[in-house]
Amino acid sequence: MNIDQIKKEFPIFDEKIQNNDLVYLDSANSSQKPKVVVDRINEFYTKQFSNVGRSVHYLAVAATNLYENTRTSVQKYINAKDKNEIVFTKGATEALNLVANTLGQSYLKEGDEVLITELEHHSNYVPWHFLRKSKNIKINFAEINEEGEITLEEIEKKITPKTRLISITHLSNVTGAILPVKEITQLAHSKGIIVVVDGCQGAPHLKLDMQELDCDFYAISCHKMYGPTGLGILYGKKKWLEELPPYQGGGGMINEVKKDRISYGELPNKYEAGTMATAQVIAFDQSIKFLESIGIENVMKHEADLVEYGQELLQRNNSVKLIGNPKNKGGVLSFTIEGVHPHDIATILDEDGVAIRAGHHCCQILHDKLNIPASARASVGIYNTKEDLDQLNQSINNCKKIFNL
Amino acid sequence: MNLKELYQEIILEHGKNPRNLRKTEGFNKDAKGNNPLCGDNVHVYLKLNGQKIVEDASFEGSGCAISMASASIMTDLIKGKNEHEAKEIVEDFLGMIKENPELKSEHLSKDEKTKLMCLSGVKQYPMRVKCATLSWHTMVSAFDEKTEEVKTEN
Numbered sequence: 001m002n003i004d005q006i007k008k009e010f011p012i013f014d015e016k017i018q019n020n021d022l023v024y025l026d027s028a029n030s031s032q033k034p035k036v037v038v039d040r041i042n043e044f045y046t047k048q049f050s051n052v053g054r055s056v057h058y059l060a061v062a063a064t065n066l067y068e069n070t071r072t073s074v075q076k077y078i079n080a081k082d083k084n085e086i087v088f089t090k091g092a093t094e095a096l097n098l099v100a101n102t103l104g105q106s107y108l109k110e111g112d113e114v115l116i117t118e119l120e121h122h123s124n125y126v127p128w129h130f131l132r133k134s135k136n137i138k139i140n141f142a143e144i145n146e147e148g149e150i151t152l153e154e155i156e157k158k159i160t161p162k163t164r165l166i167s168i169t170h171l172s173n174v175t176g177a178i179l180p181v182k183e184i185t186q187l188a189h190s191k192g193i194i195v196v197v198d199g200c201q202g203a204p205h206l207k208l209d210m211q212e213l214d215c216d217f218y219a220i221s222c223h224k225m226y227g228p229t230g231l232g233i234l235y236g237k238k239k240w241l242e243e244l245p246p247y248q249g250g251g252g253m254i255n256e257v258k259k260d261r262i263s264y265g266e267l268p269n270k271y272e273a274g275t276m277a278t279a280q281v282i283a284f285d286q287s288i289k290f291l292e293s294i295g296i297e298n299v300m301k302h303e304a305d306l307v308e309y310g311q312e313l314l315q316r317n318n319s320v321k322l323i324g325n326p327k328n329k330g331g332v333l334s335f336t337i338e339g340v341h342p343h344d345i346a347t348i349l350d351e352d353g354v355a356i357r358a359g360h361h362c363c364q365i366l367h368d369k370l371n372i373p374a375s376a377r378a379s380v381g382i383y384n385t386k387e388d389l390d391q392l393n394q395s396i397n398n399c400k401k402i403f404n405l
Numbered sequence: 406m407n408l409k410e411l412y413q414e415i416i417l418e419h420g421k422n423p424r425n426l427r428k429t430e431g432f433n434k435d436a437k438g439n440n441p442l443c444g445d446n447v448h449v450y451l452k453l454n455g456q457k458i459v460e461d462a463s464f465e466g467s468g469c470a471i472s473m474a475s476a477s478i479m480t481d482l483i484k485g486k487n488e489h490e491a492k493e494i495v496e497d498f499l500g501m502i503k504e505n506p507e508l509k510s511e512h513l514s515k516d517e518k519t520k521l522m523c524l525s526g527v528k529q530y531p532m533r534v535k536c537a538t539l540s541w542h543t544m545v546s547a548f549d550e551k552t553e554e555v556k557t558e559n
Contacts, residue, residue: 339421341469343445344412347530351408359442373445373467402412403470 001298007383009034009290020353023388028173028201028332028379029357030223034290037227040283052278053252053269067278070285071268077288078208078218080235084267085210087234087241088276092200093123095219095234096167098271099196100127102244103165107194110136113162115193117142117150117179118369119172122362124198128167138162144369148175148324152183159187165194170202170218174363174377175324176307176332178206185214194240200224204381205303205330207296210235226382227287228280234271241267248273299382303331306380310389317393319405323375331380334361337396340403342376348399354392411526411533412470420470425463425480432461438543438555440535445472449480449543458487462544469536475524476540482517488548495541501525502537 007013010032013022024032044066050059052067068083075083089095108114114128118141131137142150142158155166166188171178181202185195195215202208203218204225210218217240220233246253246264250273255263264270291299310333314320323334337345346358356378360367367373378392432450439446447466454460462480467473479498483491490512497510498521508518527537543555 341473343469343533343536344471347411347533348408402408403417 001294001302003302003383003385006294007385009036010383011035011038013383017353017355018351023352023354023391025378025380025384025388025392026355026357027204027224027381027384028361028377030229031204031226031381032383033228034226034286036286036290037283040286041228041279044279044282049279051275063278063282066282066285067276070281070288073285073288074233077292078203078210078220078235079212080210082238085235085238085241087236087268087271088281089232089234089271090230090277091223091232092198092219092221093232095217095232096123096196096198097127098234098247099167099217099219099236100131102247103194104131104135104137105245107244108135108137108164111138111162112164113138113140113160115140115142115155115158115163115166117168118144118366119148119150119169119175119177119179119363120167120365121169121173121198121200122364123200124167124169124196125365141365142168144175144177144324144366147177147326148172149177149326149328150179152180152187155184156187159191159193163191163193165196167196167198169198169200171205171330171332172324172326172366173201173332173379174334174361174366174375175326176329176334177324177326178202178328178330181215182213189214201330201332206300216240222280222284222287225284225287226290227284228277230277231280231284238267241271246270246273250274252276294382302382303380306384306386306389307331307333309386310378310380310392313389313393314396317396319400320396323370323372332377333379334375334377336372336375337400337405339405340399342374344403345376345396345399348402349392349395352391352395352398354395356392407526407529411530413523413526415520415523416470416474419474419477423464423473423477425477426465426473427463428465429461429463432463434547434550436543436546436551436555438466438539438546440468440472440539441556442535445469445536445539447472447476447540447543449476449540449547451483451544451547453488456487458485459483459491464540466540468539469533471524471527471533471536472539475537478520478524479540479544482513482520483544486512492545492548495545498541499538502527502534504528 050063052064071086142154188195196217197215199218200221203220218235222231223229253273319338342358358376429450432452434451445468450463452461462483464476527533546555
């Protein structure tokens, strides 16, 4: 696998960012886009545009076919059993809200318990908090260990007879811990508990096999997967998507509308009300093809090498403290520097063209637990190289110099 | 853009050893501020005497060098000013951080102006302006005895 060649497929790396070459280490936030994806959006709007699933004219039929092709590609990519288990949403956030909202309407009852973890992004906590307010459900938190991991044993310990649902991240966007989702799901199912997975960080970096994981729902963010913004995917087992009520009402999701009664459409239309992010869906097919052309095993190998290299580099750097040391770790290096606030780190690194994120990364619960207000985070994607991490380390040294460390 | 302009010695020094980072005993006005984007927070305490003059000002909280230095310098120079003067200084400071090339308030000494101008470097870093202004907005809120937390907006 030739990373230089892969990097060339991303036009942004031809740009100078404030006179610097871009060292993009913010892929956990959002990935850059390969040219094929950008071009596909342009081509669709220029030559093929029509709304989908409604009109019968030529363009509408062609666009509908393209839109549905992506659904099939996603189904194959994540090895879902049925094409109708793939629902397009405006993002992973909407996917998780859809699950919480519809389960809240028809499945969860007052007093039921939902188990999440201290690693969760706000989008896998706030939607459940809504149910805590409206339905009086209880939220329990599985706690991280010293390495920043959530173990199967910890999940088992936190399950009570009232636990009806477990909602967990596949890969932590702060500590990088990869959760044993398959084992957690087996355990949960043996007790009749539903499993929801926030796959925002998992989907771009791990091999996905829904039938093997066996979780009930899996939320994907397309813009972190070398795809367009404004698009997410909810995978849901067919029996759930058929059983649960619709999430939003509007055009496209209905079967028959009368003054005194309404019936809803079949899957997946039932959950795709209104005009969808058509161009993004169609372009996302290129993101899948791009990932397939590299091979997810190669992506995982490359990113694991990078993380190992970066981890060693930063561990050797005095005054840098890495957050979490999970055995099973994805492409995230979160750190603090004693005496320098993460925002100052980010601004100083930015001067060298090194783009990282600083803040709580939408994980305030975790930062409270770690007793730090914020952290700096470098995260990798398929286009990163060891030289990028060398530059990160060098810019960190520059930062220490400015702060007289 | 120039990092040296942003991270001047005086900012680094105030950032490292903030003045008045404590809770004023017997304070009679206070307010909390929060930057929801990054989780930074500040709590400003003021003690006004019978003549409505700030006898003591202090703050608690955590944040970057810019926000700590800004709160440190602010709480230092606001002592001895009355509410009217303090608010005029706040307005002057916010104007300078956003667009004005210099400080105009006659309630600021030359030395105080020099210190505050050290923060003018953030102008070039729009995402960081709120770091510099959070404590100032929070102080106004304390004067006005507002109970809801200040949220930064640029």
